[in-house]
Amino acid sequence: MSSVDERCINTIRFLAVDAVEKARSGHPGMPLGAAPMAYVLWDRFLRHNPANPNWFDRDRFVLSAGHGSALIYALLHLFGYDLPMKELREFRQWQSKTAGHPEHGLTPGIEVTTGPLGQGFAMGVGMAIAEAFLTGVFNPPPGEDAVPMIDHYTYAIVSDGDLMEGVASEAASLAGHLKLGKLIYLYDDNHISIDGRTELAFTEDVALRFDAYGWHVQSVGDGNDIDAIETAIQRAQDEKEKPSLICVRTHIGYGSPKQDSASAHGEPLGTEATMATKDKLNWPNDKAFYVPEDVRDHFGQALARGQEAEDAWEERFAMYRERHPEKAGHLEKAIRGRLPEDWDAEIPVFDTGGGEIATRKASGMVLNAVAKRLPTLIGGSADLSGSNQTFLKDLPQFSAKDRTGRNLHFGVREHAMGAILNGMARHGGVVPYGGTFLVFSDYMRPAIRIAALMQAPSIFVFTHDSVGLGEDGPTHQPIEHLASLRAVPGLTLIRPADANETAAAWRVAIQHPGPVALALTRQGLPVLDPERHPIALGVAKGAYILSEAPTGVPDVVLLASGSEVSLVVMAQQELGQKGVGARVVSMPCWELFDQQTDSYRQDVLPPNLPKLVVEAGSPQGWREYIGDKGGIVGIDRFGASAPGKMVLKKLGFHVDRIVAEALTLVGQ
Numbered sequence: 001m002s003s004v005d006e007r008c009i010n011t012i013r014f015l016a017v018d019a020v021e022k023a024r025s026g027h028p029g030m031p032l033g034a035a036p037m038a039y040v041l042w043d044r045f046l047r048h049n050p051a052n053p054n055w056f057d058r059d060r061f062v063l064s065a066g067h068g069s070a071l072i073y074a075l076l077h078l079f080g081y082d083l084p085m086k087e088l089r090e091f092r093q094w095q096s097k098t099a100g101h102p103e104h105g106l107t108p109g110i111e112v113t114t115g116p117l118g119q120g121f122a123m124g125v126g127m128a129i130a131e132a133f134l135t136g137v138f139n140p141p142p143g144e145d146a147v148p149m150i151d152h153y154t155y156a157i158v159s160d161g162d163l164m165e166g167v168a169s170e171a172a173s174l175a176g177h178l179k180l181g182k183l184i185y186l187y188d189d190n191h192i193s194i195d196g197r198t199e200l201a202f203t204e205d206v207a208l209r210f211d212a213y214g215w216h217v218q219s220v221g222d223g224n225d226i227d228a229i230e231t232a233i234q235r236a237q238d239e240k241e242k243p244s245l246i247c248v249r250t251h252i253g254y255g256s257p258k259q260d261s262a263s264a265h266g267e268p269l270g271t272e273a274t275m276a277t278k279d280k281l282n283w284p285n286d287k288a289f290y291v292p293e294d295v296r297d298h299f300g301q302a303l304a305r306g307q308e309a310e311d312a313w314e315e316r317f318a319m320y321r322e323r324h325p326e327k328a329g330h331l332e333k334a335i336r337g338r339l340p341e342d343w344d345a346e347i348p349v350f351d352t353g354g355g356e357i358a359t360r361k362a363s364g365m366v367l368n369a370v371a372k373r374l375p376t377l378i379g380g381s382a383d384l385s386g387s388n389q390t391f392l393k394d395l396p397q398f399s400a401k402d403r404t405g406r407n408l409h410f411g412v413r414e415h416a417m418g419a420i421l422n423g424m425a426r427h428g429g430v431v432p433y434g435g436t437f438l439v440f441s442d443y444m445r446p447a448i449r450i451a452a453l454m455q456a457p458s459i460f461v462f463t464h465d466s467v468g469l470g471e472d473g474p475t476h477q478p479i480e481h482l483a484s485l486r487a488v489p490g491l492t493l494i495r496p497a498d499a500n501e502t503a504a505a506w507r508v509a510i511q512h513p514g515p516v517a518l519a520l521t522r523q524g525l526p527v528l529d530p531e532r533h534p535i536a537l538g539v540a541k542g543a544y545i546l547s548e549a550p551t552g553v554p555d556v557v558l559l560a561s562g563s564e565v566s567l568v569v570m571a572q573q574e575l576g577q578k579g580v581g582a583r584v585v586s587m588p589c590w591e592l593f594d595q596q597t598d599s600y601r602q603d604v605l606p607p608n609l610p611k612l613v614v615e616a617g618s619p620q621g622w623r624e625y626i627g628d629k630g631g632i633v634g635i636d637r638f639g640a641s642a643p644g645k646m647v648l649k650k651l652g653f654h655v656d657r658i659v660a661e662a663l664t665l666v667g668q
């Protein structure tokens with residue numbers, strides 16, 4: 001190791017240590033041990049442009065071990081990203097760009113939000129899938145005029161904790177199956193977790209495990225041997241048919257009195273230990289946030305390298321545009337996150353005379369119509385494509401043999417599916433979706449939360465959305481799931497009432513800048529007439545007057561979502577025969593409705609009118625829209641195994657009960 005390399009590595013180490021020390025909060029041990037591997041990767045391999053963090057063909061880097069955030073902040077600062085030293089000094093402080101765990105959208109150069117262990121690992125797999133798909137779709141076949149426009153790697157630093165989490169196992173298995181050869185992970189194998197040595201709970205042979213997954217596995221015995229690390233990364237790049245895991249034996253808290261101890265993991269070193277560590281590693285102990293001039297100069301070269309790489313890519317793009325104008329047009333739109341002008345031209349309008357249609361079936365029809373005109377729409381299901389209706393007909397499967405395929409088979413891996421969708425969405429260039437039953441959203445909750453936190457435009461397709469699914473019984477019948485998903489800040493949940501509302505919901509989902517969850521029925525539902533009802537506009541606003549009281553002056557508002565809307569439409573007719581004027585409001589999406597003006601919301605839900613909510617799920621949260629005097633027909637118990645119509649009727653979802661509840665509200 002040259003003296004410059006050593007000084008660069010120690011600069012990274014002590015910027016991280018000083019940031020943690022000043023904040024009196026953080027994780028100094030991981031940066032002390034992992035700095036050499038991070039330095040080699042960023043200095044000798046990572047193709048990126050610090051002046052333009054969003055250059056599309058950059059390599060992606062994920063710090064899955066997000067607790068070591070001080071490490072990536074030091075790297076970003078030194079390599080010339082817009083992260084000045086004052087931000088490192090404000091580590092973990094209010095409104096700083098250096099949060100406790102890396103946050104996409106807050107800090108330039110952070111690709112995805114990490115911290116919950118395993119999420120970054122799985123999102124990196126999603127990024128690699130997106131890169132491979134775009135390569136297959138847009139890169140010309142090998143030949144004299146081939147101009148490869150998409151050609152980059154996804155790297156990550158992962159920890160023991162990442163590898164213990166089940167989501168990493170799910171994602172690793174799929175990555176090996178798909179032979180994602182441009183996915184390279186460095187494993188910070190330091191043998192320490194918060195509770196103590198990892199042998200307390202983690203004694204498996206990681207190398208053999210990943211070999212069984214179909215990964216290319218290497219080991220570096222000394223985490224300070226930067227030449228060995230460099231050689232291992234080169235070998236990983238040479239392996240085209242397998243993702244790579246490089247197990248690097250490091251020492252948490254390297255050089256400190258706390259080396260190889262759990263106390264180095266999640267607490268500052270302390271003043272005395274910090275000075276001792278600097279003495280041990282020949283670093284000035286009278287300086288904090290110190291960057292030697294030669295180190296600053298060395299890291300500064302990354303700006304020129306990055307700009308040269310981006311300029312060369314722009315030149316290739318100009319050539320590509322000349323030779324492949326149609327593909328170039330699609331790729332440019334994909335890179336910018338713009339949709340083709342006619343992307344929704346073939347979305348069907350459903351006829352009221354065609355009988356009942358389950359919204360999951362309507363969703364599948366809409367999805368296939370959109371796929372014809374949106375070449376970057378890609379997704380699938382967690383082994384439920386037939387039930388979820390997520391399969392794109394007449395299109396190939398994405399596989400190790402066919403990178404152009406648009407049907408992704410995630411297997412029974414809901415958690416990994418959610419995180420992989422997030423990685424694909426944050427990679428950019430694709431419109432990703434994934435499906436499962438609504439009840440199994442529980443398996444993907446951490447990924448859904450991360451999607452909302454970083455506003456990844458992932459589309460979650462949840463079918464079998466109520467007890468109306470029937471015979472599978474309470475293990476598969478969601479009760480609390482609508483309420484719990486609505487509680488996630490930044491997630492848009494849409495529960496359409498029929499086939500035409502489903503079409504409108506997909507229009508919203510594909511254009512929405514953040515994550516969207518669709519809740520769809522297994523059972524057939526009557527089709528609402530789009531010529532009589534303002535469905536398209538109404539869904540986009542979250543709630544709308546579907547049917548006004550026959551008298552024109554409503555006495556009560558019947559408010560429902562999803563499959564229960566058709567019930568309240570029938571109840572409206574019954575109430576009319578009893579002299580009660582009922583307005584029917586369809587409310588497929590709380591979040592969109594909350595974004596409307598006060599006047600619109602009050603026009604739809606007048607404060608002075610009594611309101612009755614009907615929804616086959618937990619009533620939690622509805623009081624905000626109906627007040628204390630309103631009524632709720634909901635479910636506060638688990639379901640039952642029986643035909644769906646019978647379950648709904650036994651639990652009170654029938655016209656007679658709705659009419660009786662409405663009459664009570666109006667005093668009759």
